[in-house]
Amino acid sequence: MSFIVVQAITGLASAASLFLIAVGLSIVFGVTRVVNFAHGSLYMLGAYLAFSFTAAIGDTFVGYLAAILLAALVVGGLGAVMETSLLRRIYRAPELFQLLATFGVVLVVQDVTRLIWGADDRFAPRMPGLDGAVDILGHAVPEYDLFLIAVAFAVLGGLWLLFRRTRFGVLVRAATEDREMVAALGIDQRWLFTAAFVLGAALAGLGGALQIPRQAASLSMDLNIIVDAFVVVVVGGMGSIMGAFVAAVLISELLAFGVVIFPEITLVLIFAVMAVTLVLKPSGLFGRPEFATEEDRRNPDPLLRAGGMLNRVFWWGLLAVGLAAPLFVGDFAVVVLTEIAILALFAASLHFLLWGGGLITFGHAAYFGLGAYGSGLAVFHLSLGMAPALLLAPLAGAAGALLFGWFCVRLSGIYMAMLTLAFAQIAWSAAFQWVGFTGGDNGILGVWPSAWASDPFVFYYLAFAVCAAVIWGLRHAVFSPFGYTLRATRDSAMRAAAIGVDVTRHRWLAFILAGAAAGVAGGFFAFAKGSVFPEVLFVSTSVDGLVMVLLGGLQSLAGPILGAVVFTEIETELTRLTELWQLFLGLLIIALVVVLPHGLVGLSSLLKRGRP
């Protein structure tokens, strides 16, 4: 019994830190509708700054506390810089572009932090005055844990007062409910957005700073926390402060007791909670469904028709370049070209969902990865050859999409995106921890092409031919009756349903089709690399895919292909040339989003000064 009480207190302390980071994310999203990937970076900066400040003034309880608050304030200030210099320019861009821009910030902060503080973990001393433990029912409980719980309640109470009792808080709530109305009433939105972002950033900084008596500041803090924070926000309901609190407590307590009952699957647990919540209550525990149904305003895309002469010339040109390129370049370039062909198909399948169906997914790596694992496991367990193993890849991708899609298409907007992410992370966790079947993180080795295709040139032409054919098939699907119906469900789900279209089923079919195509890409990826590792399923693979699609431009079918070419080339060359490649890649992404919100394809229309 005493163990249960103490474990519950321990869980509450973890909930406190999770709440502080998640609530800031939730406020920022509520007001600005920006899914801020860089929120975890602000959290990390809070921890590093607090480490430095405590080294200077942290000898006493008051000094340590001042150092933590100072770190939060500085991060709030950095938030102001980020909002006014970057986000303010892209509020009108599609939400995925905003996500991309904040991801650029993640990369930049990662390298800048390494330059300032170095690569070593930075472990701060315990907080003076709270460096011991108290006895609760015969168990030692750290004093700092109790302090952290108190801080979380104080912040919850403070936010409640702020949002109920101050004009600023009322405006923030009003903006969360209805942005246009607030603007129409003459409120200076720019100021409001900046203030909300600064508040969110300061809370992230505070969350990070408060971590340093418990854990070392390290460069992996940003991505480690951001996915968990997303889960908390989504489970609680985007924009809801109480929701963030309840969800943080729920998840932390589940984890605290989970390690006792089934210590091996804690990774899966948190995503399982999210999946179950979203299936039962699609807008989160305390969320409002309005957030999820902005589709009519979100897609001002011009109608895309099958291209004219110029368009056809472009596609045939692309095909010719792809066929001829290996003849003019070196051995290694052929390897890179193969990767480009594969990633172009991956990006095209993602684009099909994003653009064709208006279905926002953060978890497209799941189908790519399942394709790779389908082929890899076929080689590993069944000793199949390359050709039959490759045939299994689209089946594996489609099967995953069939299962995950069934749940995901019942949601929309950011909730759908988060559920796709949850499923991808569950697949990743399974691949990572189910060592007996998948080889765990040691992966599957020896997935090399058959003898007849082992020459890089032969393998390139094989990959190119299949990937080009599937891309052509996807393009064909967009202009088929199915594709037009799908686009109708994207532009107005309600109107489509009114004329008798089964919206859910069309979206589900789109998932399966895109899943199969991504699976093909994954299968080839496995044979190109000779191995399959859980990384193919990880969120970073999904983000890479999004970067490619958005880099190329969402509104054109050629976009994902251009994006794959440019992204792969840049990444390959940058990592070769400089250790600061993340910094440069991040800056490049930010610059592209600000200058070219319609992607590389938008470049031509920008030059012509025509409509985008």
Add this chain to the structure above:
Amino acid sequence: MIFPASIAGAQDPIRIGEINSYTGPLASFTVPYRNGWQLAVEEINAKGGVLGRPLEVVSRDDGAKPADAVKFAEELVRREKVDLIAGTFLSHIGLAVADFAARNKVLFVASEPLSDAIVWAKGNDYTFRLRPSTYMQAAMLAEEAAKLPAKRWATVAPNYEYGQSAVKAFQDVLTGLRPDVEFVGQQWPALFKLDAGATVQALAQAKPDAIFNVTFSIDLAKFVREGQLRGLFADRQVVSLLTGEPEYLDPLKGEAPEGWIVTGYPWNAIDDAAHKSFLDAYSKRFDDYPRAGSIVGYNTILTIAAMLEKAGSTDTGAMVAAMKNLELDTPFGPITYRALDHQSTMGAYVGRTAKVDGKGVMVDFRYANGADYLPDDATVRKLRPAK
């Protein structure tokens, strides 16, 4: 594609392709390693190189992604035309590059990855590994653990291949030496996501006499602080893998645990002439002290130089043949690359942690020669399937 044999003039450098995770969370491990190999390259080139040719290292950052590591292996071999490849830290990246090496018939000196699979279950003709493996280091600790009175053991290890193999090796060797021990609790936190308070409570709940720890880096710091606060280590012995390496011990600063039995690298207390001269050269060159990774990086290049002298050429067949039973002197003493499984006999230091001047150090340590902690040859033959 067949790797082209070099047709090089006397002055052309011997090119070594090197891949490691220099950015991201592993940089604190890999940067000292890079210093180590840079020092060795500079020393060897100052003496005129090898076979009359200077060494040149072409280094690439894989960003901790196995797919990128394979891509750069392709680049190094096909575009940069390196004579051999070396490096890698994470086990799965090491395995991916090893598989690439076997397929492309390139020599690969796997310097840092710990996975037993690299030389055993997935061992291949072209891959040789320098660092003492998970099994070897776990066996060193199990030998010490067997001397303790403790009967009830609990384990805590990150839930991935390294953690699982370490726990399995420790259990196997310990129960072999002490059939009376039992394992009463296991914790498998996700890597770098240790929920420290909950895990510590759960371990205490199992009421073990002793604990075997495999967590490292940020997980270790959390585990140590939380365990000390909650009294987990009071009256309990802790045996901990790699925790004596400066990379792991130093970030803990004043909170470094005392009395833990660990494997590691007591760089400032090794009283040995070969190590002393390495230490002086390293400190002078980088104005810093070496970490365990620095020794590994340094020994990697020493290995390659000794191998080239023995092979007399950069022909891959000759180099692979030279690696087998290659003997060389290192700052840790003489080591041999076993022909049996391509594992080097480089060892590690086993001792106890203590605090001196508010910093964690290793005391009462001894050098455990890697050769003494490998299974017998018949077992190894079973573990390493013949091709």
